[in-house]
Amino acid sequence: METQTFLSAGTTFVSSTLAPYNLSTSAVIAVGTHPVYQDSISFLRFDLSSISAANASSAVLRLFVFEKEGAAPSPVVINRVTSDYDINTVTYNTRPAYVNTEITSEVSSDEVIKYIEIPVTTLVNQWLNGDFPNYGFALTNPDGTTSVLFGGKPVGASYEPQLVITYSSETPGKLTGIQAQLQRSPGTIIADGANVIFDSTLTDQSESISYNPATGEFTISKPDNYYISWWVTTDGSAGPVNMVFGLVADGTTIAVGNSPDVTGQVDGDGFLTVSNDPVTLTLVNQTGADVLYANIPVQANISIITVVSDSSV
Incomplete structure (x- = not known):
């Protein structure tokens, strides 16, 4: 078995208060109802073309928590993006469609300035098997009150999103x-x-x-x-x-x-x-x-x- 850590190919978030603007140069990506950005959705993409395996034994999405708003834990929902888009031009007004994968992680205040890990094996295997095109993740928060700021691509390798995949390197x-x-x-x-x-x-x-x-x-x-x-x-x-x-x-x-x-x-x-x-x-x-x-x-x-x-x- 081989384990490989993929850094994000690109990140951005879209904001209802900044609806016409692309925010891909932001060092952080917002998820939830933020005091400034309001309704915020984050988009992350990973290039998995170097993996020849058809199935991963495990896949974990790692996100670095910079800030959390609200006392209650913030639910972060993992969604599969269903249409292509340009990470460098997408806005709140032009955001792509996505579907809920039923994967949710609760982020608490104790996890600020730490990486959290979210298992996403099923979704990654659907990409590797060709069941769905790999248009990346969309991160949402449905509670309407809390929000989280994660590290984005521009912040650098020490804090940006990571996708850790374990798979067999043997060719079938x-x-x-x-x-x-x-x-x-x-x-x-x-x-x-x-x-x-x-x-x-x-x-x-x-x-x-x-x-x-x-x-x-x-x-x-x-x-x-x-x-x-x-x-x-x-x-x-x-x-x-x-x-x-x-x-x-x-x-x-x-x-x-x-x-x-x-x-x-x-x-x-x-x-x-x-x-x-x-x-x-x-x-x-x-x-x-x-x-x-x-x-x-x-x-x-x-x-x-x-x-x-x-x-x-």
Whole structure:
């Protein structure tokens, strides 16, 4: 997990007594019914474009309290702004619309000259997920009698609004791969030591995995970690009791599927790490004798899957 503190990209407040004026250069932002500014609403914006995470585990809005008017605690309501606006030109007369997020913090006189912290995780995740555009916060106070002055952007980093977000810095993975089957060889024989020749490619979502249907060879060209699973249905062999099929990478067996039943399904799986050079992968009959494929619609299946970061797909 990673925690990052974002300073405000811009702050302002709008005042009913200064309705035509933009107040973005003010060192403080007012919320509530102030003796001078009267009805006051604060607007704050944060640039979260540097976060690639889709979800935050926590998000806290920190506001420095410079002054509080009124003996009773002042309710500060967190609202989500619903339309775009320019922090440097907006006024009381042109203020954007906003909706209540049901997040409220009570500010008391004991919190003057301190930072208060307000959890806003749900709203921040709605921005990160793209549920709503990030037009920032609007801070309101509905009591009609009290007010608070918070530090604004111009006051400097020690007192301006902060948004502290904790999130996972890992990039989500994405599954890609290839799936192939043998469908047109019911009741035929695969020789001992021969490759399974898959004749139908069902899914091919990876540019780094190619398949040669003439040889049964998969070539993996991109360094990464791969998971391979397979099965083969059989209907007897020319000798041994155990059916054995091996996954072979560049001539070396890396995983084996073994079944004591000569009639039925042999399956297996394995992991392969490709470092630098391309790797050739095959599924080979290692029974020690010729094997008869079962007389059913699908005789064999293989899936090769890699988990890669979004940036490398």
